[in-house]
Amino acid sequence: MAEPKIKYDRQLRIWGEQGQAALEKASVCLLNCGPTGSETLKNLVLGGIGSITVVDGSKVEVGDLGNNFMVDETSLGESKAKCVCAFLQELNDAVKATFIEEFPEKLIESNPSFFSQFTLVIATQLVEDKMLKLDRICREANVMIVFARSYGLTGLVRVSVKEHTVIESKPDHFLDDHRLNNPWPELKRFVESIDVNVPDPVAHKHIPYVVILVKMAEEWAQSHGGTLPSTREEKNELKDLLTSRMIGLDEDNYKEAVDAYYKLFSSRGISSDLMQILNDNCAEIDSNSSDFWVMVAALKEFVALEGGGEVPLEGSIPDMTSSTEQYVNLQKVYQAKAEADFLAMEKHVQNSLKKIGRDPNSISKMTIKVFCKNTRKLKVCRYRMIQEEFNSPSLSVLQNYLTDEKYSMAAGFYILLRAVDRFAANYNSFPGQFDGEIDEDISRLKTLAVSLLTDLGCNGSILSEDLIKEICRFGAAELHAVSALIGGIASQEVIKLITKQFTPMIGTFIFNGIDQKSKLMLL
Amino acid sequence: MHTDSDILELEDAAQTCTDVPMVESTANSRTRDLDRLLLRSGHLVGPNFEPSVELRDYLQEYARVLVVGAGGLGCELLKDLALSGFKNLDVIDMDRIEVTNLNRQFLFRLEDVGKPKAEVAAKRVMERVSGVNIVPHFCRIEDKDIDFYNDFIIIVLGLDSVEARSYINSVACSFLEYDEKDNPKEETVKPMVDGGTEGFKGHARVIVPGMTPCFECTIWLFPPQVKFPLCTLAETPRTAAHCIEYAHLIKWDEVHSGKAFDPDDPEDMQWVYKEALKRAELFGIPGVTYSLTQGVVKNIIPAIASTNAIISAACSLETLKIVSGCSKTLSNYLTYNGVEGLHTEVTDFVKDNDCIVCGPGVLIEMDTSCTLQKFIEQLEEHPNLHLSKVSVTHQGKNLYMQAPPVLEEMTRSNLSLALFDLMGRISGGTVHVNGTSIKNNKKTSGLRKLRVVFKGVDGMADMDTAGGA
Numbered sequence: 001m002a003e004p005k006i007k008y009d010r011q012l013r014i015w016g017e018q019g020q021a022a023l024e025k026a027s028v029c030l031l032n033c034g035p036t037g038s039e040t041l042k043n044l045v046l047g048g049i050g051s052i053t054v055v056d057g058s059k060v061e062v063g064d065l066g067n068n069f070m071v072d073e074t075s076l077g078e079s080k081a082k083c084v085c086a087f088l089q090e091l092n093d094a095v096k097a098t099f100i101e102e103f104p105e106k107l108i109e110s111n112p113s114f115f116s117q118f119t120l121v122i123a124t125q126l127v128e129d130k131m132l133k134l135d136r137i138c139r140e141a142n143v144m145i146v147f148a149r150s151y152g153l154t155g156l157v158r159v160s161v162k163e164h165t166v167i168e169s170k171p172d173h174f175l176d177d178h179r180l181n182n183p184w185p186e187l188k189r190f191v192e193s194i195d196v197n198v199p200d201p202v203a204h205k206h207i208p209y210v211v212i213l214v215k216m217a218e219e220w221a222q223s224h225g226g227t228l229p230s231t232r233e234e235k236n237e238l239k240d241l242l243t244s245r246m247i248g249l250d251e252d253n254y255k256e257a258v259d260a261y262y263k264l265f266s267s268r269g270i271s272s273d274l275m276q277i278l279n280d281n282c283a284e285i286d287s288n289s290s291d292f293w294v295m296v297a298a299l300k301e302f303v304a305l306e307g308g309g310e311v312p313l314e315g316s317i318p319d320m321t322s323s324t325e326q327y328v329n330l331q332k333v334y335q336a337k338a339e340a341d342f343l344a345m346e347k348h349v350q351n352s353l354k355k356i357g358r359d360p361n362s363i364s365k366m367t368i369k370v371f372c373k374n375t376r377k378l379k380v381c382r383y384r385m386i387q388e389e390f391n392s393p394s395l396s397v398l399q400n401y402l403t404d405e406k407y408s409m410a411a412g413f414y415i416l417l418r419a420v421d422r423f424a425a426n427y428n429s430f431p432g433q434f435d436g437e438i439d440e441d442i443s444r445l446k447t448l449a450v451s452l453l454t455d456l457g458c459n460g461s462i463l464s465e466d467l468i469k470e471i472c473r474f475g476a477a478e479l480h481a482v483s484a485l486i487g488g489i490a491s492q493e494v495i496k497l498i499t500k501q502f503t504p505m506i507g508t509f510i511f512n513g514i515d516q517k518s519k520l521m522l523l
Numbered sequence: 524m525h526t527d528s529d530i531l532e533l534e535d536a537a538q539t540c541t542d543v544p545m546v547e548s549t550a551n552s553r554t555r556d557l558d559r560l561l562l563r564s565g566h567l568v569g570p571n572f573e574p575s576v577e578l579r580d581y582l583q584e585y586a587r588v589l590v591v592g593a594g595g596l597g598c599e600l601l602k603d604l605a606l607s608g609f610k611n612l613d614v615i616d617m618d619r620i621e622v623t624n625l626n627r628q629f630l631f632r633l634e635d636v637g638k639p640k641a642e643v644a645a646k647r648v649m650e651r652v653s654g655v656n657i658v659p660h661f662c663r664i665e666d667k668d669i670d671f672y673n674d675f676i677i678i679v680l681g682l683d684s685v686e687a688r689s690y691i692n693s694v695a696c697s698f699l700e701y702d703e704k705d706n707p708k709e710e711t712v713k714p715m716v717d718g719g720t721e722g723f724k725g726h727a728r729v730i731v732p733g734m735t736p737c738f739e740c741t742i743w744l745f746p747p748q749v750k751f752p753l754c755t756l757a758e759t760p761r762t763a764a765h766c767i768e769y770a771h772l773i774k775w776d777e778v779h780s781g782k783a784f785d786p787d788d789p790e791d792m793q794w795v796y797k798e799a800l801k802r803a804e805l806f807g808i809p810g811v812t813y814s815l816t817q818g819v820v821k822n823i824i825p826a827i828a829s830t831n832a833i834i835s836a837a838c839s840l841e842t843l844k845i846v847s848g849c850s851k852t853l854s855n856y857l858t859y860n861g862v863e864g865l866h867t868e869v870t871d872f873v874k875d876n877d878c879i880v881c882g883p884g885v886l887i888e889m890d891t892s893c894t895l896q897k898f899i900e901q902l903e904e905h906p907n908l909h910l911s912k913v914s915v916t917h918q919g920k921n922l923y924m925q926a927p928p929v930l931e932e933m934t935r936s937n938l939s940l941a942l943f944d945l946m947g948r949i950s951g952g953t954v955h956v957n958g959t960s961i962k963n964n965k966k967t968s969g970l971r972k973l974r975v976v977f978k979g980v981d982g983m984a985d986m987d988t989a990g991g992a
């Protein structure tokens with residue numbers, strides 16, 4: 001089985017074996033397989049998702065040949081679900097691909113329990129009232145949903161999950177936890193064992209900057225009543241002291257120390273984001289708690305006891321100018337502390353599990369280890385029900401979006417995408433769907449959009465006339481390029497949700513295909 | 524960007540078949556969805572937008588689009604453009620299909636491994652989208668004549684290398700001419716749309732030479748890759764990557780005298796891995812794996828299907844909008860980041876007016892007696908150019924060509940002639956030179972536009988038109 005591993009090499013470098021295993025276990029359902037839906041699935045099938053079920057009741061028409069790559073002439077008159085499913089299967093035979101020739105709207109109305117078998121449902125091109133119903137069904141069955149819709153040059157993506165917790169959020173830029181201003185005894189001892197004033201210039205320029213900074217901070221504290229610099233003057237003074245110790249201009253280690261100097265003043269203890277998680281109601285665990293919250297409960301105890309206000313040490317250090325020996329030894333000091341912290345955490349996890357009546361070894365060592373390496377990066381994402389957002393969006397935020405020059409177009413699309421569904425409910429077609437009725441549709445849509453805004457408590461006149469006309473011009477077209485873009489974003493969110501890595505989007509993503517100034521609306 | 528004369532011709536052609544009803548063309552046709560944008564007037568559209576059946580025909584019959592690269596972005600671009608109304612596409616790529624492409628390059632199957640990407644990609648899209656014609660070019664981008672690139676209305680780039688982007692940019696900008704007031708002549712503007720991805724991140728940008736910054740104007744967006752200092756590799760290795768690069772860059776040459784390392788040969792890679800492992804054990808450094816060895820040696824950039832789909836779709840949409848005017852366009856640089864939530868940002872970068880690639884051209888003042896040979900030597904020493912191995916053309920005429928040998932021989936005798944005479948004894952004009960320059964220890968080939976002015980000759984103001992008259 002070497003070949004699949006090679007095939008997935010470029011993505012394994014992003015989400016690893018664990019992430020890949022999660023994908024291969026997942027079962028995903030697609031509702032409607034127009035270009036938006038089929039492009040979403042394509043990206044998942046290529047990546048090796050476990051199984052897909054394509055649900056669509058329509059037959060392939062000539063118009064579909066112009067916007068959907070997964071149907072061709074031979075598909076005309078056939079079930080669209082069947083044709084799309086066959087093409088997707090061709091892309092990756094490791095995926096279990098099935099289809100159901102049925103209109104999703106019908107399933108939502110008549111067979112709500114159908115959805116509970118899936119890990120995640122990708123719902124495309126649904127109108128508002130079906131969205132709301134499906135959202136309720138899946139929320140109750142604890143099934144994740146990603147809504148995706150393309151509409152002319154606009155569209156949306158919206159995730160709906162009750163709660164999504166992430167251990168490996170893998171942020172791009174995150175300050176390393178080096179404890180430079182709060183060294184533990186072993187690090188102190190290691191630093192003391194190194195003579196930073198060593199006369200040999202080669203040795204001098206190979207002292208790791210971590211050692212230099214800890215030493216300088218210590219020296220400063222000793223002559224300043226045990227405290228670190230707090231004012232700008234004091235900080236500059238320490239910096240000058242640091243540069244004065246350079247004995248050659250080519251000392252990269254000292255340059256690194258000056259660059260990393262600000263780390264001496266990084267705040268100690270727990271960040272406000274993490275504090276919020278530790279104080280979350282879910283951190284009061286019971287037998288229904290997930291592994292994530294059990295570990296958070298254990299973390300809380302660790303911070304209060306062994307941690308002395310700090311989380312477990314991650315234990316990794318970046319590359320820095322150093323002799324091999326000193327670097328390797330320094331690395332060992334950090335790793336040893338991380339290992340000790342892990343062992344303490346493991347005890348707390350076991351105790352927590354016992355307390356709630358679970359097998360104390362039911363969370364694996366590896367999971368706890370990964371948790372310990374990521375405690376500062378934990379994420380908890382909670383999503384409002386669509387109905388709540390639609391009935392009572394955050395008004396001030398919406399008003400701000402609508403008046404912010406940079407994003408007023410995306411915000412306008414948000415409102416108009418809702419208005420077109422009201423239009424469809426009233427007139428049985430989308431505005432501008434038929435060539436002869438555009439002018440009439442424009443005024444009808446405007447009335448609906450203004451009343452929608454007024455109902456919400458916003459100023460209705462804020463909507464631009466041009467935007468209303470554009471939406472009518474779109475006539476509910478599903479353009480391939482827009483669908484591929486919306487589908488691409490939807491699949492990326494699906495991957496993040498299923499692998500439980502990285503942070504999924506929160507809010508409703510509104511695509512603006514006019515000038516690409518899209519917006520994530522948190523309402 | 525269609526010109527008015529194109530439209531006029533098309534209108535004449537359309538007159539002959541006016542009895543075809545409009546309804547048929549929208550309700551039940553392949554262009555059902557696209558027609559909404561191309562046939563209906565809009566309110567947030569490009570300045571020259573004229574919705575019409577002729578416009579749609581123009582896209583389908585006349586507009587030729589070049590896709591550079593048939594990899595992760597290129598496969599998506601070909602599909603997206605073929606389903607966005609374009610029927611005449613060319614694709615150029617020098618690579619062959621590898622197993623590691625299959626997680627995202629959806630036009631390729633396991634049995635295609637080893638075949639040229641451009642050829643398989645073109646074939647697959649033509650099989651599925653009838654009426655589309657895609658011409659594949661299985662070669663290096665530098666292998667094509669400059670004129671080849673001038674045949675396209677727009678160039679779309681799906682590349683993963685800075686050098687290749689820089690080259691295509693220099694070619695597209697070389698077509699640009701300025702009028703006497705230093706304003707770009709519209710008919711010489713060759714727009715480009717460029718995309719790039721890395722993991723969950725990517726960018727899409729629109730380059731309209733002379734109007735928006737070209738690739739070179741904002742080259743700082745692509746900082747050169749940092750290399751490990753050799754002394755670290757040799758004396759103080761600390762990380763697994765140091766051990767790998769030691770085996771790859773130092774140990775390999777010590778052991779294999781003269782034999783070049785081949786990153787695509789699994790045996791060579793295995794050798795580097797084993798040596799790296801030995802070194803890591805010697806120094807007590809953890810973390811050397813075969814996968815990391817490949818990653819470091821080949822500088823592998825992680826890539827996934829979804830990000831490629833997003834960026835290619837954005838590029839294709841911009842291509843459609845630029846060519847048809849059916850909507851406003853991106854101005855001019857979009858970044859996408861899906862790592863933490865979702866962030867998109869549009870930045871309006873400004874053009875560098877002194878850019879040697881998209882500007883009016885580097886000014887070179889010369890004596891009328893200066894020979895072509897002397898001129899070529901000057902370019903090597905020129906502080907902004909540093910061009911060596913230079914070929915010179917003037918108004919499409921080869922004055923001197925380095926290659927192929929036949930052309931070199933044919934043009935060699937020009938070297939001893941005065942450039943002033945070769946250019947037809949005019950006061951000055953635009954000369955194109957193609958050569959290699961060294962940047963960050965890397966050889967790059969590029970096309971440069973030079974404004975040659977001869978000292979003591981009258982009529983300097985209208986030098987461009989003087990040559991054409």
Ligand SMILES: [Zn+2]
Nearest residue numbers: 737740878881
């Ligand atoms: Zn430029």
